[in-house]
Amino acid sequence: MFFFVSYEYSSGREAVLEMLHAIIVKFPVQAVDEQVETIFLPLVLRLVNEDSNQLRAMVGSILKVFIGKLGQRSLQRVLSFCLSWLKNDKQQLWRAASQVWEFFYY
Numbered sequence: 359m360f361f362f363v364s365y366e367y368s369s370g371r372e373a374v375l376e377m378l379h380a381i382i383v384k385f386p387v388q389a390v391d392e393q394v395e396t397i398f399l400p401l402v403l404r405l406v407n408e409d410s411n412q413l414r415a416m417v418g419s420i421l422k423v424f425i426g427k428l429g430q431r432s433l434q435r436v437l438s439f440c441l442s443w444l445k446n447d448k449q450q451l452w453r454a455a456s457q458v459w460e461f462f463y464y
Contacts, residue, residue, distance in 0.1 A: 368410045375404075375413065379420050387429055394432040397424060398439070406454050422461045437462075 365371045378397070382390055390397070401421050408414040425436065440458050443451035 368413055371404070371408075371410075371413055372416065375416050375420060379423065382420065382424050382427060387427055390424070390427050391429045391432045394428065394435055398436055402454050402458055405457055406450065418457075418461070421458065425458075425461050 440455040443455040
């Protein structure tokens, strides 16, 4: 899933994000759960590093849908990622954790 990070033009990243959204919405919960790390981590990286406001908002929407579709075990996995980032000394990880944390409450 790291492939969309390498698209130089925002239109390429947008197309991949649209496809990923469709996959998350249409695939069964079990299939999404099995790919939690493959989907979640690249989305968080894109959220933190995206320079386009429009695409950053799109990533946020996809993360919200993704988190809403996860089963209990996968939700706990995502939360454990966030907690480990908050315990780290790197402020970039704090930012990522706080941005993801918002999707649990909105």
